[in-house]
Amino acid sequence: MCGRYALKVSDDELSGLYGAFVVGEESRPSWNVAPAQEVRVVLEHLPSDDSDAVLERQIRSVRWGLVPSWSKEAKLGRLINARAETVTEKPSFRAAAAKRRCVLPADGYYEWQATPDGKQPYFLHLDDTVLNMAGLYELWRDPDKDSNDPTRWLWTATVLKTTATDAAGEIHDRCPLVLPDTMLDAWLDPKLTDPESVRELIASVPPPVLNPYPVSKAVNNVRNNGPDLLTPAHT
Secondary structure, eight states: OOOOEEEOOOHHHHHHHHTOEEOSSOOOOEEEEOTTSEEEEEEEEOSSSOTTOOOEEEEEEEEESOOOTTOSSOOTTSOSEEETTTTTTSTTTHHHHHHOEEEEEESEEEEEEEETTEEEEEEEEBTTBOEEEEEEEEEEEOTTSOTTOTTSEEEEEEEEEEEOOHHHHHHOSEEEOBOOGGGHHHHHOTTOOOHHHHHHHHHTOOOOOOEEEEBOGGGGSTTOOSGGGGSBOOO
16 A cells, blocks of 8 residues: 655656646645655646647645545545555546546555564655556535635545555555556546546556665654655664
């Protein structure tokens, strides 16, 4: 699964990488992104119901932990991951899988391997390349807020997970679904709504070749957040 990751790349760099404009205030780098926190996502938004409207590719902050639009209350931090194999079928995710797909950029993510001395954290990354973690986003309307209140909409997201292979599979059996750059346009396209087409797209994603190395157990505490968390540890 993916329960922590790092994103130190600036908004300007992300804007250039994804050809997107930034919505809202500038984000800060984080070496220990955790569930229920604000995270950066890349998405394509149709500004109106007009079929001829131009898609807008955005970078914006949302809460990590998807809240389905039909939920009676906002329970953050529960749905941080979604199984890629069943995402078009599960009630919590199928609407977003059809219309609200996104990418969560990351410099890499953390995973814990069981050892005789306890769980050892590892940082998994691609050399000099941002991970395009496939995700879904959702909008939940707070019924207790006025229709004119700009904060009435809660934006949330989840990370898709799949079977881990290569070195990642030796650490944990699941990993984020990582999209190659060539698949970003198709994944982000909100006009791709057919569930079968989405399943075919997910099935065609090649497994990433990730580079893992052990890091300090300081990452276990979400209050620890600094570049030292990415320093290789001796095991």
